[in-house]
Amino acid sequence: MAREFDASAHYGRRIADVHDDGIAVKDQLPGRAPALPAVRGPITSMLFERLVRPPHRFGLLSLPLLSFPARFAGPVLMDEDVQLALFVCYELHYRGFAGVDDRWEWSPSLLEVREILEARFEEGLARAIPYPPASRxxxxxxxxxxxxxxxxxxxxxxxxxxxxxxxxxxxxxxxxxxxxxxxxxxxxxxxxxxxxxxxxxxxxxxxxxxxxxxxxxxxxxxxxxxxxxxxxxxxxxxxxxxxxxxxxxxxxxxxxxxxxxxxxxxxxxxxxxxxxxxxxxxxxxxxxxxxxxxxxxxxxxxxxxxxxxxxxxxxxxxxxxxxxxxxxxxxxxxxxxxxxxxxxxxxxxxxxxxxxxxxxxxxxxxxxxxxxxx
Missing domain, CATH: 1.20.910.10 (Heme oxygenase-like)
Structure with a gap:
């Protein structure tokens, strides 16, 4: 049976600002970014440990991304570790994370890692979604x-x-x-x-x-x-x-x-x-x-x-x-x-x-x- 709607469950942690159109806006605190999420495997473990430090060169040969190619043997679209790592790389182009230097956004080292993840992701998309037939x-x-x-x-x-x-x-x-x-x-x-x-x-x-x-x-x-x-x-x-x-x-x-x-x-x-x-x-x-x-x-x-x-x-x-x-x-x-x-x-x-x-x-x-x- 459907449960009844409970308006008392609202979160009320922000100050409302009612605009001319009558809609209340509850703004987030300025400058607040989310924390890095919990790791989901060796890739996110390595990546997050790097991101909480100032931007630096990774040394790609030491990365599990290249050392353990079998890591990508499963369906990439359902791989928790790969998808979260890629999501975090992309999120640096949106709002970023608390404790992560904004300079990571265009760091060559991080872009190299992202390129590897993107290649696997695009391969996974191509396997799951055939390219449509030609049309005019x-x-x-x-x-x-x-x-x-x-x-x-x-x-x-x-x-x-x-x-x-x-x-x-x-x-x-x-x-x-x-x-x-x-x-x-x-x-x-x-x-x-x-x-x-x-x-x-x-x-x-x-x-x-x-x-x-x-x-x-x-x-x-x-x-x-x-x-x-x-x-x-x-x-x-x-x-x-x-x-x-x-x-x-x-x-x-x-x-x-x-x-x-x-x-x-x-x-x-x-x-x-x-x-x-x-x-x-x-x-x-x-x-x-x-x-x-x-x-x-x-x-x-x-x-x-x-x-x-x-x-x-x-x-x-x-x-x-x-x-x-x-x-x-x-x-x-x-x-x-x-x-x-x-x-x-x-x-x-x-x-x-x-x-x-x-x-x-x-x-x-x-x-x-x-x-x-x-």
Whole structure:
């Protein structure tokens, strides 16, 4: 039976600032960055021990990354050690970590390590997600629609959250999604400098809603923090990094990989276009599920705003952004479709992980010493 919504579980550790639009913003303390997470294996153990020291040369021959190639024998998308190490490398381009010198962000030693991790990660993506067949530029919109329509069926996570999930399961879902949602649209925004013409105009138009259209209270990250508070979750940036599994990190790492490498520009656009395509229906279901559990308007607003805006932005993403991009760069149609396929496949793998755990009556989050109960 679904548990009732408990508004008394809110975290109230920040001072509210009510803006003109009536939405309360509870700002984090200035300059506060999350702590490094707990290690998950020999790679993160080595990496984190280095990061708490001033930037220095590693000496790659001593790294377990090269000394033990069998370390990568398993499925990389589910490798806790690899995905966390890569996530931490990428996070230095976002907000960083407490106690980690900001100069590590562009340290040659760390970039060498990241390059090794990225190569394994890209190999894992290629094994799990075949490169789509060739299409002509004018067929891109149709090909994107067909990818969504013919995607391999997986568990209906959105449907489950809408009609059956209890409050604890919804809270777990919120903890997973916080890893991406509290970053807002950062990875996709990195595409803007590499675009021109209509695609360059279309992407900021899509991103404007993510950044609240100039209103601090309506940024998507702020709305999601309100959702987290309504669910009784800690809305601090990175609060659940120790709890989320490799597949959750792989979803975020894919966006960062595409965003940080200009060679993946087409894949990044296709990735965003699919998000816009599938987001409206899913978010409507999430909002309905929260309403069933007693969630109030503020708790549901993040999903309601996405359901409304993404239905409109879908056409902008497919036509003005992706369609015009491949018209200008006809050899990159496959890249756009590959990025879209990555988004769909990783979303399915995530749903399979979550639903398989819930069917067994287990948590979809990681357990252990560093994984205290929600």
């Amino acid at each position: 530029p004018e067929q891109t919109r149709q090909a994107l629609a067909e990818l969504v329509g013919t995607a391999v069926d997986g568990p209906d996570l959105a449907g489950f959250l809408q009609g059956q999930a209890d409050l604890e399961q919804f809270r777990e879902f919120g903890a997973h999604r916080s890893i991406h949602h509290l970053r807002e649209a950062g990875p996709h925004t990195w595409a803007i400098p590499g675009l021109d013409g209509r695609p360059k105009a279309a992407l900021p138009a899509i991103q404007a809603d993510e950044y609240g259209g100039g209103s601090a209270g309506r940024t998507r990250s702020e709305l999601f923090r309100a959702t987290m508070r309504g669910l009784g979750l800690d809305d601090s940036y990175g609060a659940y990094l120790d709890r989320v599994p490799a597949i959750t990190l792989a979803i975020s790492n894919t966006m960062s990989l595409f965003g940080l490498h200009r060679r993946h520009l087409g894949a990044l656009l296709g990735h965003l276009a699919v998000f816009e395509t599938i987001s409206s229906i899913s978010n409507r279901r999430y909002s309905t599920g929260l309403g069933r559990l007693g969630g109030d308007e503020a708790t549901r607003r993040f999903y309601d705003e996405h359901a409304r805006a993404d239905a409109v932005r879908e056409q902008t993403a497919a036509h003005d952004m992706c369609g015009e991009f491949v018209t200008r760069h006809p050899t990159r149609v496959g890249d756009v479709l590959y990025g879209a396929a990555c988004a769909l496949t990783l979303d399915r793998l995530f749903a399979e992980h979550v639903m398989s755990r819930w069917r067994r009556g287990a948590s979809s989050l990681r357990e252990g010493d560093a994984a205290a109960k929600l």
